[in-house]
Amino acid sequence: EAQVTQNPRYLITVTGKKLTVTCSQNMNHEYMSWYRQDPGLGLRQIYYSMNVEVTDKGDVPEGYKVSRKEKRNFPLILESPSPNQTSLYFCASSLKLLAGEQFFGPGTRLTVL
């Protein structure tokens, strides 16, 4: 089954404790992206990757890191989480950047205390 998986689905952590949210897709898509969803703000792009070893900042990259060592994986790293990073996070992948359907993961709800 074609899918994007994220782990964990739910995470509660404390300020400053490094964490990683994993994202994996099995569709051989080149383009992957991370978004955060906040009430009233919609989806905002954090980082995206056009291909292996190619990543770029989205609209809200501060406080986040990503890596793309393999085509299928695109982890999101919070080196020192803060309460303002409490949010719902989505990973997405697509075959084409602009014209293609984006396939979204189920989301990770992160709470930073």
Add this chain to the structure above:
Amino acid sequence: AQSVTQLGSHVSVSEGALVLLRCNYSSSVPPYLFWYVQYPNQGLQLLLKYTSAATLVKGINGFEAEFKKSETSFHLTKPSAHMSDAAEYFCAVSDRVEDKIIFGKGTRLHILP
């Protein structure tokens, strides 16, 4: 830069009534346009997309949208609402200049019995 505006953060319609969710975009270059739906506790999934073919686009679950260049609009409609349509709907537009997808802030659709 591209922008997308969804009128109404919440829309309520009675079961069986017409659904109309509004989306306007700003673009000087013909865009690609998308509608996504998010059911509770799930990721987004594609409803339909416009990529410069027919201006009336049919999607899943009986939804359709019409691209109107003169009005810079891409409104989503469904002739008869069903309880299962209750969800949040996002309009998205591709920005061919900055190579990115921009999402609207979303419209939550409520279906009244």
